[in-house]
Amino acid sequence: MTQNPPDANPKTRRSGKSMREKKFLKHMFSTRLAASAPRMRFAALGFLVLYGAICGRLIYLGFKPDPATSRRAAAQAVSASRPDIVDRKGEVLASDVKVMSVFAEPRRLIDKDEATELLSAVLPDIDSRDLRERLGAKKGFVWVKREVTSHQRDEVFHLGLPGVGLIAENKRVYPNGPIGAHVLGFANIDNAGIAGIEKYIDGQGLADLHNMGFAATPGDLKPIALSLDIRATHALRDELEKGVEHFKAKAGAAAIMDVNTGEIIALASLPDYDPNKPTDALDPNHINRMNVGVYEMGSTFKALTIAMALDSGKLNLNSKLDASGALSFGRFKIHDYHAQNRALTVPEVFTYSSNVATARMAMGQGVEKHKAFLKKLGQLTRMRTELPESAEPIVPKNWGELNTVTIAFGHGLAVAPLQAMMAVGALMNGGYMITPTFLKRSEEEAKGNAEQVIKAETSEAMRYLMRLNAEIGTAKKVDIDGYFVGGKTGTAEKVINGHYSKTRLFTTFMAVAPSDRPKYLFLTIMDEPQGLPETGGYATAAYNSGYVTGQIIQRVGPVLGLAPRFDPPHEPFPLLAKLGYGMANTPAVGGAKH
Amino acid sequence: MLRFLNLAAIAALIGSAVYAYTIKYQTSYRAEQITKTKIEIKAESDAIAVLRAEWAYMTRPERLQQLADQYLIDFKPLDVKQLIVASALPDKAARTDMIGGKLDALGLGLAATPPVASQASVNATAASASKASPPVTKSQALNEGPVSSPERVLSQEHKKP
Numbered sequence: 157m158t159q160n161p162p163d164a165n166p167k168t169r170r171s172g173k174s175m176r177e178k179k180f181l182k183h184m185f186s187t188r189l190a191a192s193a194p195r196m197r198f199a200a201l202g203f204l205v206l207y208g209a210i211c212g213r214l215i216y217l218g219f220k221p222d223p224a225t226s227r228r229a230a231a232q233a234v235s236a237s238r239p240d241i242v243d244r245k246g247e248v249l250a251s252d253v254k255v256m257s258v259f260a261e262p263r264r265l266i267d268k269d270e271a272t273e274l275l276s277a278v279l280p281d282i283d284s285r286d287l288r289e290r291l292g293a294k295k296g297f298v299w300v301k302r303e304v305t306s307h308q309r310d311e312v313f314h315l316g317l318p319g320v321g322l323i324a325e326n327k328r329v330y331p332n333g334p335i336g337a338h339v340l341g342f343a344n345i346d347n348a349g350i351a352g353i354e355k356y357i358d359g360q361g362l363a364d365l366h367n368m369g370f371a372a373t374p375g376d377l378k379p380i381a382l383s384l385d386i387r388a389t390h391a392l393r394d395e396l397e398k399g400v401e402h403f404k405a406k407a408g409a410a411a412i413m414d415v416n417t418g419e420i421i422a423l424a425s426l427p428d429y430d431p432n433k434p435t436d437a438l439d440p441n442h443i444n445r446m447n448v449g450v451y452e453m454g455s456t457f458k459a460l461t462i463a464m465a466l467d468s469g470k471l472n473l474n475s476k477l478d479a480s481g482a483l484s485f486g487r488f489k490i491h492d493y494h495a496q497n498r499a500l501t502v503p504e505v506f507t508y509s510s511n512v513a514t515a516r517m518a519m520g521q522g523v524e525k526h527k528a529f530l531k532k533l534g535q536l537t538r539m540r541t542e543l544p545e546s547a548e549p550i551v552p553k554n555w556g557e558l559n560t561v562t563i564a565f566g567h568g569l570a571v572a573p574l575q576a577m578m579a580v581g582a583l584m585n586g587g588y589m590i591t592p593t594f595l596k597r598s599e600e601e602a603k604g605n606a607e608q609v610i611k612a613e614t615s616e617a618m619r620y621l622m623r624l625n626a627e628i629g630t631a632k633k634v635d636i637d638g639y640f641v642g643g644k645t646g647t648a649e650k651v652i653n654g655h656y657s658k659t660r661l662f663t664t665f666m667a668v669a670p671s672d673r674p675k676y677l678f679l680t681i682m683d684e685p686q687g688l689p690e691t692g693g694y695a696t697a698a699y700n701s702g703y704v705t706g707q708i709i710q711r712v713g714p715v716l717g718l719a720p721r722f723d724p725p726h727e728p729f730p731l732l733a734k735l736g737y738g739m740a741n742t743p744a745v746g747g748a749k750h
Numbered sequence: 751m752l753r754f755l756n757l758a759a760i761a762a763l764i765g766s767a768v769y770a771y772t773i774k775y776q777t778s779y780r781a782e783q784i785t786k787t788k789i790e791i792k793a794e795s796d797a798i799a800v801l802r803a804e805w806a807y808m809t810r811p812e813r814l815q816q817l818a819d820q821y822l823i824d825f826k827p828l829d830v831k832q833l834i835v836a837s838a839l840p841d842k843a844a845r846t847d848m849i850g851g852k853l854d855a856l857g858l859g860l861a862a863t864p865p866v867a868s869q870a871s872v873n874a875t876a877a878s879a880s881k882a883s884p885p886v887t888k889s890q891a892l893n894e895g896p897v898s899s900p901e902r903v904l905s906q907e908h909k910k911p
Contacts, residue, residue, distance in 0.1 A: 249806075251802060251806070253796075253799055253800045329803050331803055332810045335810070335811065386811065390810075394815065636830070713830060714828050719835070
């Protein structure tokens, strides 16, 4: 705003302004000597600014990272590097190795027929007609063959064909073959995780980073430590393989879980596959039976029923239950396999594996409480671990009293074996509900947000029952010297054409070691094992799954560093002793036949 | 004077040009070295990855078991009964003066520690060890018998030649 008074004539003002402009221009272009000095200064200032800008730009460029090289690094990494997978002791389970792949740029090929001829001579296992077709395509880039040997690589290189090149790619290798395969899963030829932990890793953001073009060089990727112990897994798989073969079972699976952390130390499911040949994994017979199959777990479920009854306070270890004769329920009759036909105490119910008495226990609690207890133990909903493969348990739609009666002894509810393991783990570890994990985890981490589902006393009572069962009951096959093992058998009849079959059995065996300070929970399942002459023709759990579990404990114990003790622990069940069950701390006297 | 200044300026110009080019060539040489080293590092780390994978492949439990079955025919898997706890082991025997004992036996006197006393002390320590640990039959078996002094046996053997 000009400071002219408002009454000033606008015309004189404009003429005054033009006068000033004229004077300025005249001064600018005058050739007087006196005017040159400020001009020089002005020019100098101009150059100073110019050079200053150039310098500034140079400094800026100097500090900026070279765009060309970072792009190249990104291109290298985007050909998918994956982190190594190691076991809990650092043994490599999966790793990337560099392999060469042959590619062609059809636009730059001079003689496509000649190129086809030469390439198919060097790489005999590719179809030359197919290759000719691919080279004929109007594309900038086609694969000739991926993952060639070093010899083939040299030969292709010596062909010196323009438009044919070699590029380094990452190939996933699993040095241990089928050991731990069901946990590891596998990656496809583009190094994308397809199953198992490999897929889980991709889900953790690795795939997103790749797709967005961020450089993830092998150095950036920390190895992922699993909870598996590869030596224990091998020993477990080896024993299981022998067992499955010996008992002519259709399939089998076994696992070891650390009850205090929920870590799966070993897992095998037979038949299995080699992750280096991913096509084998697609066979539906090769599924992970621990996690993906759902089965009626049989008598193993009695542990859950008894824990429910004991935890409610309605029963104690001295309570007696009527097990005289079969239990009639509508048109169904429930029998005992080792029928005693008398009233049984709770420990006897467990060691004789009485269906009738367990059914009565569950009926005493009622349908709603039974359901709520199983829900609390995670048996009615899908269990989610790191593995993407999982299965929904098969829960009866209209859960009536009959369902409660049969589920009490493990028929009528099909769960994943690992899920049952989680529940039994909670019964063993003092009552903490811990979801199993396949990644390394500490006890504090696991118990930090674990819900206490049963009382510590109930858990100890369950351990006592398991131990008692190994000493005098149906689980004597696992009473391995020095480990103070406890166990429970489970034999379920398979449903064939809507009926329970007497001859086709599904056997399970759950064992805990050591019973006084629980550390490891072992589970073995077998699908349709056969009776053998040396088992007297019996095909129930104790003879096959139980036997295999015993073998596994014996072999894996030293591998896992489980210290053997040759004197029975002084007071293995202190809480029970306080409650007045002193008998729990003295060695049991025999009763059951097997 | 002016000419000298001119010459000096030219010399400085040439000098600075030479210096600048030296720096430039050195820089590109170094850059080349860095690239080469980076490639070498990458090749090495790739090779390490391959070797690690190969090691894991060669030491896979399956293969080791097969080799053990093939070559270690006289070996048996570790039995739980072969393990004992550290506290069940007998204590180290007390040091005895071997030469003194020998002299004593020869009737030359001047022995530092009579052998009887040393034996008693060994027994005492063994007894205390077995008391500390729960009564393990194996450890007792180890403590009994002639004074379990490996030192003595060793030193006698050493003396022979």
